[in-house]
Amino acid sequence: MCFRTRTLSSKKYQICYLITYRSNKNYGNMDELEKAQNLLAETAQLAKSDPTLIRVCQKLSRKIKADLQFLQRHRHKTNTNTHDLTSSNVPYLSGVLRVIKESNQVQDVICDMRKYGIIADVICDNGKTWKKVIARNPQSLHLIWAGKGQYGTKDVVKKACKYADCAKLHSEISPPQVVCVFCNGVTYDMAEALESKGILVDGERVDVSQEVIDKLVGVFSESSDDSDSDDNDYRSFGAPNQMNLSPPSSLSIAEALPLDQAKCIEEIRELPSYEKVFLDITTMLVYISDVCNGGCEFEFTEKILLEQAAAERRGSALKTISPNMTDRLLVTCQSAMDDYWGIVNVMAGEEETRRARELSDRITVVADTMSARFASLAASGQIKERSKVIFGTADCLKCEILTSNEGFVRAAAAQDIHIPAILHQPRALSEQKKVQGSKHSQ
Template sequence: MSLQEVLQQRISSAQSLLQQAQDLCGGGRVEGGESCWGGCGPSCASCGGCRVKGGGEGVSPAQQQPDAPDGHRGVSAERGGVVALLHVFRYTDSEGDPRSLQVDVVSDGGLTWVKAVGRKAEALHSIWQGGGQYGEKSIISQARDFLSASQQQEVQYKHPHVVFAFYNGVSHAMAQQLGVMGVSVRGDIVAVNAMMGEEIEGEGVGEEPEGEGEGEEPDEDGEEEPPSPIVAVNAMMEEGEEQPVEEGEGPNGGRSLVKGRGRVKGRSLMRTPPPPGVLARLSFPAQRLPLSCLRVNLDITTLISCVSSLSHGGCFFSFREGVLTEQAAQERLSPVLPQLRAFMEGKQLFACSAAVTDFRLILETLGGPGEKQRGEQLLRSLTLMEDQPSQRSLNLTLSHKVTQRSVSIFGTGDSLRAVTMTANGRFVRAAANQGVRYNVFMHQPRALTEGKEWRATPI
């Protein structure tokens, strides 16, 4: 391939990457989208494409490599349900020290963490075997950090699934080790050197897969760990079409790989040969949609939104109060009640004493006749609970954003392992800043307006 062709390929790759990043961060709907966009720009500029028309003069050999921007491909829009890019999670390591971890892509509503790996398979394997620089972590060590952090985070009381996406390949032995640990692998499984045959048979240099080997101690209750599921690497796809090979679930939904013969019931699975040096291609695991938590805790803002005249057809007014006029406009554009009902459908609904007491007081003071009637009907449909905030909620430092009432409401939902429905984003963010992340369903607020309609202007 000529230099001109290589550089043209670089330009096309960079432009595609920039477009994907722009699509993700468009409208600010994905947290970290702007950071992704800013990081892709230098990759595009460094590819040497700006000097293609001049014949490629002054373009370094490194800039001629067609895969230089691959480290940023992991933050592209190829996965569904992306909610954050380059997000930093905080966790505590095994020694109790605070640590932080950057996740390239948080997708599937928060249930999948994707790490994009752009280094070549040979370099990754060398580091794993001890050939890296002092203090340089191997992918296996990084995987342990990801698994440790994911076990300290919850999305609807489920721990995130970890995926490592290798855009320049990964050795078979490393992919196998990651699968045993519970990390799903995406990318090409490649042969990196002459020792791969030994490694595939389980005699490779480096860290031994956990849970394998002789003389292994049984667990505390006297039972050995069950063997990790296996998948054949020779289950390949049609030429030019990437398909996931058959997978088994590991401890974290991961997959494990061993050498296979490429035949099932007497027929070959390798209909066409893979590219030279590629043993198998693994696509992303199936999208893991958040499993619905069947318990829902309603806070005061949600109780009010459920009975507000605004959400029951009274949004065609211009009120004297600017905030009410704004909420009415929001309701006309995006009605909140259908969203709330859809989320609550088929679930057990709870409300704690702190929420119910203040809701009744607000309803009695500001509510109109229709709002009061709907309020009593709503309370009869709920399971009323005494305040029982979780211990981590009680440990929060109180402030003008973190009030005792909010601690009681959100903390009770936390104790019940229920998702708290709320429009109180101030408290959710303030609690997160103190290290307490609640499982919440956020929605727009709606105020009680029936008593103010008489002096509002119909529209």
């Protein structure tokens, strides 16, 4: 397989990256049924070779099997339309498999994001990238883009722009990078249209065929009597309409808070995400915990502390959070800070209390200001009111959040609210719990 890529442009506004590739595998002499069988075997082999892809390969296999069953049912029927056997989903599913192989940290495939009305064919890079696979002929795609497609067919350029807008809605703080993968190429005119929208196009570009040009000239002639608009140029037929998409609203800060607090929050919201980070209670406790500051070599009577000390010896939790706290504004909300000190006053030892004061001096504390979308989260075993306030304030501030509360992050994602969280292992305050004079034997 030939897969051509290049480094993303340094322009930050370009969040869509379109890739074109062609398969060198010779499927020309195979019927669709044989292709589907080979694709199913290839997917099973990938799952065996890479255990991290077992779940996504199982999901892809179910899609392939459904197509395979359809082909098997209709292969020998005399009244079956030839189009049914030659226009299966096998080329598209083959493209999905190729993209999985070329991607890192694949989380999901053919993911129906009903909230946005789109399907992300491959979600990878720990959720930071959405990829869309398009397996149609570039000439057919061009006709559709130019307004000559069959009724109901969707324009790829508009769809790509919708993906970009939905990515911004998905996370205002750190939108996923959208990647559209064309399996069979893209015309020069479509590529230019995409680039004019800030979308990168990489890969083989093809000329518009004479047959397509003739059809489009007919469209142009028919419409020229009705309007003198520049839209009559067939290259602009695919230009996307202005979308009625707006970012999730937040609770009115100015009305709910004193002027100084409202100003502080607005200033934090305007900072770029890499200049600020929100600290959850769990993160603040890790930072000051004795077990993370040399105390992991001691023995403990409590099982949870023994387990956390052992985990700390294997890998320091501070190595995850400290780099993300360096040269950034540290922010938390009043509820988190109050609960943090409530724990410190009861559980902390002398050194842990000292570190707690030093950390507090570095943190900007804002009033609880939950965003509207977090206020709408339905309560569950993992969705507690206190966590909604903390995570909702981080969302309102457009901050990434450092946390070990993975349960809340997953539960929120199940309700279509995706949190830009930096997850780390939890650690309890341990200074007063260690057995003095007794250290862990190596």
